[in-house]
Amino acid sequence: MSNEKIYILPCSGIGKVYGLLSREVAYKVVLDLEPQYTDTICLASLLLEEIKEQVVGKSVICVDGCPKCCAEKSSLEAGMVVEKKYLTSHFVRKYRGEDPGSGSELTETGKKVVDDIAKAIQIEVQRILQERGEL
Amino acid sequence: MEERPKIGVISCSGEKCTGGSVARMITRKMLDTWRPHDVVTICLPLFIAGGTEERSFAKDFPTITIDGCKKKCAYRITEKLSGKVNASVDLSTVLGDELCESTINQEPFSEELVIKTKKEVLQIFDRIRAEANFRELKQSGQYKGCGCVEEN
Numbered sequence: 001m002s003n004e005k006i007y008i009l010p011c012s013g014i015g016k017v018y019g020l021l022s023r024e025v026a027y028k029v030v031l032d033l034e035p036q037y038t039d040t041i042c043l044a045s046l047l048l049e050e051i052k053e054q055v056v057g058k059s060v061i062c063v064d065g066c067p068k069c070c071a072e073k074s075s076l077e078a079g080m081v082v083e084k085k086y087l088t089s090h091f092v093r094k095y096r097g098e099d100p101g102s103g104s105e106l107t108e109t110g111k112k113v114v115d116d117i118a119k120a121i122q123i124e125v126q127r128i129l130q131e132r133g134e135l
Numbered sequence: 136m137e138e139r140p141k142i143g144v145i146s147c148s149g150e151k152c153t154g155g156s157v158a159r160m161i162t163r164k165m166l167d168t169w170r171p172h173d174v175v176t177i178c179l180p181l182f183i184a185g186g187t188e189e190r191s192f193a194k195d196f197p198t199i200t201i202d203g204c205k206k207k208c209a210y211r212i213t214e215k216l217s218g219k220v221n222a223s224v225d226l227s228t229v230l231g232d233e234l235c236e237s238t239i240n241q242e243p244f245s246e247e248l249v250i251k252t253k254k255e256v257l258q259i260f261d262r263i264r265a266e267a268n269f270r271e272l273k274q275s276g277q278y279k280g281c282g283c284v285e286e287n
Contacts, residue, residue, distance in 0.1 A: 042149035070180035
């Protein structure tokens, strides 16, 4: 039993809504849905040597906004174990024709997308915890 | 309208602390309302995930980094992976370490923090903007060493 928190790592891409969606998803999971079992970390800090030492081998769920998968690649670069990855742009497709918002602000549709992804991550977190024998 | 060289603004966007969110919001404000025609940005982690094109960002644009805490991730990573930056803003010098490093919580994020930093950020931006314009003028051969500019 590790009792280690699972990191939720968004790309926080700044140019488009997909990055903001990823960021809000991470906050939804870490602050609302699974605060006991999850945490986040500044993605940019993973590229600093002194932080890499703290996170190497730790479990992470990545939430990326686009297929460049910055969160996933940065996690792997830092030596973390990527348990699962999500692309916010895939979840937006369900709401085809609706506007999810911009890089600065989400619309009601954007908030629904956040809820969808956060719920999917919550299920994944519980699966990981069950596998570890912590639930 | 005359095409002016754009200025790159890169924020750390740190997820864990308040300063990172303020840094991100400042960059979005620059893009959306404060200097919408003069700013370009790039996602910081693209320096790792992207290719040569992304990594040449700080060489292609005069660049300002905006960091949410004294770790200065945006500044350090940009200098390491992309190129020398023209200026850097550490929000902890404006808002204080305690606030900047405080963990994000469920309280609604206050835009007041962004407004508090506006003057300082825009002063730096406008200085870099003026320097870039001056360089452009010199390179184009229009600058004559005084206040006069030769029209093409």
